[in-house]
Amino acid sequence: xxxxxxxxxxxxxxxxxxxxxxxxxxxxxxxxxxxxxxxxxxxxxxxxxxxxxxxxxxxxxxxxxxxxxxxxxxxxxxxxxxxxxxxxxxxxxxxxxxxxxxxxxxxxxxxxxxxxxxxxxxxxxxxxxxxxxxxxxxxxxxxxxxxxxxxxxxxxxxxxxxxxxxxxxxxxxxxxxxxxxxxxxxxxxxxxxxxxxxxxxxxxxxxxxxxxxxxxxxxxxxxxxxxxxxxxxxxxxxxxxxxxxxxxxxxxxxxxxxxxxxxxxxxxxxxxxxxxxxxxxxxxxxxxxxxxxxxxxxxxxxxxxxxxxxxxxxxxxx
Amino acid sequence: xxxxxxxxxxxxxxxxxxxxxxxxxxxxxxxxxxxxxxxxxxxxxxxxxxxxxxxxxxxxxxxxxxxxxxxxxxxxxxxxxxxxxxxxxxxxxxxxxxxxxxxxxxxxxxxxxxxxxxxxxxxxxxxxxxxxxxxxxxxxxxxxxxxxxxxxxxxxxxxxxxxxxxxxxxxxxxxxxxxxxxxxxxxxxxxxxxxxxxxxxxxxxxxxxxxxxxxxxxxxxxxxxxxxxxxxxxxxxxxxxxxxxxxxxxxxxxxxxxxxxxxxxxxxxxxxxxxxxxxxxxxxxxxxxxxxxxxxxxxxxxxxxxxxxxxxxxxxxxxxxxxxxxxxxxxxxxxxxxxxxxxxxxxxxxxxxxxxxxxxxxxxxxxxxxxxxxxxxxxxxxxxxxxxxxxxxxxxxxxxxxxxxxxxxxxxxxxxxxxxxxxxxxxxxxxxxxxxxxxxxxxxxxxxxxxxxxxxxxxxxxxxxxxxxxxxxxxxxxxxx
Numbered sequence: 001x002x003x004x005x006x007x008x009x010x011x012x013x014x015x016x017x018x019x020x021x022x023x024x025x026x027x028x029x030x031x032x033x034x035x036x037x038x039x040x041x042x043x044x045x046x047x048x049x050x051x052x053x054x055x056x057x058x059x060x061x062x063x064x065x066x067x068x069x070x071x072x073x074x075x076x077x078x079x080x081x082x083x084x085x086x087x088x089x090x091x092x093x094x095x096x097x098x099x100x101x102x103x104x105x106x107x108x109x110x111x112x113x114x115x116x117x118x119x120x121x122x123x124x125x126x127x128x129x130x131x132x133x134x135x136x137x138x139x140x141x142x143x144x145x146x147x148x149x150x151x152x153x154x155x156x157x158x159x160x161x162x163x164x165x166x167x168x169x170x171x172x173x174x175x176x177x178x179x180x181x182x183x184x185x186x187x188x189x190x191x192x193x194x195x196x197x198x199x200x201x202x203x204x205x206x207x208x209x210x211x212x213x214x215x216x217x218x219x220x221x222x223x224x225x226x227x228x229x230x231x232x233x234x235x236x237x238x239x240x241x242x243x244x245x246x247x248x249x250x251x252x253x254x255x256x257x258x259x260x261x262x263x264x265x266x267x268x269x270x271x272x273x274x275x276x277x278x279x280x281x282x283x284x285x286x287x288x289x290x291x292x293x294x295x296x297x298x299x300x301x302x303x304x305x306x307x308x309x310x311x312x313x314x315x316x317x318x
Numbered sequence: 319x320x321x322x323x324x325x326x327x328x329x330x331x332x333x334x335x336x337x338x339x340x341x342x343x344x345x346x347x348x349x350x351x352x353x354x355x356x357x358x359x360x361x362x363x364x365x366x367x368x369x370x371x372x373x374x375x376x377x378x379x380x381x382x383x384x385x386x387x388x389x390x391x392x393x394x395x396x397x398x399x400x401x402x403x404x405x406x407x408x409x410x411x412x413x414x415x416x417x418x419x420x421x422x423x424x425x426x427x428x429x430x431x432x433x434x435x436x437x438x439x440x441x442x443x444x445x446x447x448x449x450x451x452x453x454x455x456x457x458x459x460x461x462x463x464x465x466x467x468x469x470x471x472x473x474x475x476x477x478x479x480x481x482x483x484x485x486x487x488x489x490x491x492x493x494x495x496x497x498x499x500x501x502x503x504x505x506x507x508x509x510x511x512x513x514x515x516x517x518x519x520x521x522x523x524x525x526x527x528x529x530x531x532x533x534x535x536x537x538x539x540x541x542x543x544x545x546x547x548x549x550x551x552x553x554x555x556x557x558x559x560x561x562x563x564x565x566x567x568x569x570x571x572x573x574x575x576x577x578x579x580x581x582x583x584x585x586x587x588x589x590x591x592x593x594x595x596x597x598x599x600x601x602x603x604x605x606x607x608x609x610x611x612x613x614x615x616x617x618x619x620x621x622x623x624x625x626x627x628x629x630x631x632x633x634x635x636x637x638x639x640x641x642x643x644x645x646x647x648x649x650x651x652x653x654x655x656x657x658x659x660x661x662x663x664x665x666x667x668x669x670x671x672x673x674x675x676x677x678x679x680x681x682x683x684x685x686x687x688x689x690x691x692x693x694x695x696x697x698x699x700x701x702x703x704x705x706x707x708x709x710x711x712x713x714x715x716x717x718x719x720x721x722x723x724x725x726x727x728x729x730x731x732x733x734x735x736x737x738x739x740x741x742x743x744x745x746x747x748x749x750x751x752x753x754x755x756x757x758x759x760x761x762x763x764x765x766x767x768x769x770x771x772x773x774x775x776x777x778x779x780x781x782x783x784x785x786x787x788x789x790x791x792x793x794x795x796x797x798x799x
Contacts, residue, residue, distance in 0.1 A: 003584040004573050096549045100562035108373075156586065253586065314584040 007312040008094040009157045010164035015091035017165045019084045020141035021172035023134040028206035045070040051175045076121045088117045103151035113140040159249040170242035171300045174293045207237045227281045243273040264306040320357040331734040344401040363505045364395045376497045392787030394738045398769035402795040411663030413761045421656035423463040427453045447693045448638030452608045458634045459532045465632035467755040473734035480666045486637040488598045491768040492754045493556035498790040514795035516765035522563035528758030532630035533593045540593040543567045547615045576619035581629040594630045601635045643692040643726045671725040680727040684711045687727040748772045766791035
């Protein structure tokens, strides 16, 4: 398979997943707001920008972290490369470059998603309308993933797609957990209050994890939720699950047996996955949740860089 | 007019009607069938066909549009009709012409016999922008230069066919031929039952064969690729479509690299050798070492690999010389010189502005002639004499005097017309025809070709960039009519 084609399918899936997850971040916060007003807490939009890692850019362009500014920045700002609009546009550009490789159903889905986003960007949405807007973004992304699984041969290209989607998802689940860390910071005294529990519940919901969590852990607790979203091997948005599946795709691409490695992508991803597999929650809290998530994101970035070096940037003499 | 019974062919050659209410005999059955459908039904099928094309993504990109907007090439459901007996003549004529042009290109980059024998002057050739000195001495596989050609034909007022231009570089439009046919089959299945319409669907197989024909004989599973400038090119849909139909890799310049003396593509499993390129980028951009140094689309060192015979390129670099409109004027002489035959398909009479006498005639008859730049295509850089203003003619006269080699002139043809659905009624619209010819083991002509239609009322310009649309072209055997 052409390196450029692998790269395009990988990024097509990453961008669709990223769009979905930005919608998830925003949704957590929108839902939190509904409850915080009751509890008399100030609205917090700043943490959302912080977790994207693009705070500086936001402050240069918008200044004040008002609800309106943050929503606009994260959703419809075509000049910000990680806004939902930009992600969907990049996904479509990548899809267009590999139209003859992916199924026409996949192309149609990502094209429809883009046309809908573009139209939405031209309208002025009220806050109320936005509550139903973000679930639509999530659904469009799910449709794309479903159509991909059901219509494209599960070949090398498909595996690059799954690799991209799951690496992206692992990163974003880590960031969603981190949102809670930032929101908690200014008001430690709230820990353990009913409001705190509401916040954790809405965080679970934003990862579509609430119902599955209840079935498994029953009581809502920070420990339980952290464990469920990082170390669970069955829930599809948990970080460990993502790494297990991503690793499987990587090995199907190279043909190397699981448990061994032939390049840096496999070595770094395999090491990260096995560390999580054998890690206890106590160890996570010993490191500190925020520090743990931060390091995890850095290591996921390293895996991404290796994937690029091993498959996309083929050196001239090989 | 919402009925063909009252359709007026006007003072033109209409391809379906000899006079108002009287279909041409060969087309009588087709006309009867169209008339059997209520107008509203035709309109409905027209709308459905357009929607289907959009959904299939049969689109072209509009240059200078940073939204990357794609549009569909407007499509008209009333088919273009070509009787088989006429088609046989066209096919023969096209085969003859391609054979002669291929001999010509090979000759001028090698022995230049045609120059030494005084048929064409050295100057005429070497001043053509399409002549590439870097191609001198090239011996392409099997001696074939022009593998894919899209010759533009028109029918004049008296019903005779003329060749308008040859298009030997990278002609586009064949994807519309294939997709238009697919749409027409689902729109009018019963027409296909009743009429013996020549099928077009084997184009992709024929093209693949023509490309495989160029692979080195010692390679058992040759790697054929289609080289595209990328997703922003106006014909990107076609590149993607043809690659998919042939099951070959669609590559961009950045996917390719010259390594170990071979052309290779970068894959996830390392470099892989490429044996045949169907290139859809212009000569100038193929190799920054040999041609334009600023080209980002081509592959550095490609020409050297080609010269060594380690990769085949279709069409061969250098074929652009035959697209020069001044060289076009010499095609009848080429046919006589190389094949010792008389031309079957007529050229449009052409005045060469370089020649003082002919230039004088052109300058005094600008209001009757069409003047064209010799190296332009796509309907750009031309003056339509009868539709021009005094100022435009004066400006063009200056251009001709300043650079006579760059201009030719031809009498204004009255392009034939075909009834077309416009604004809820039938209207006669001018058409041209671009058949696609493949030079593989043998020469193959896809029956029919792309019919482009000028959808602006009274317009003669059929280019997609300037308000043109397309029709499905039906070559129909008479026995069943």
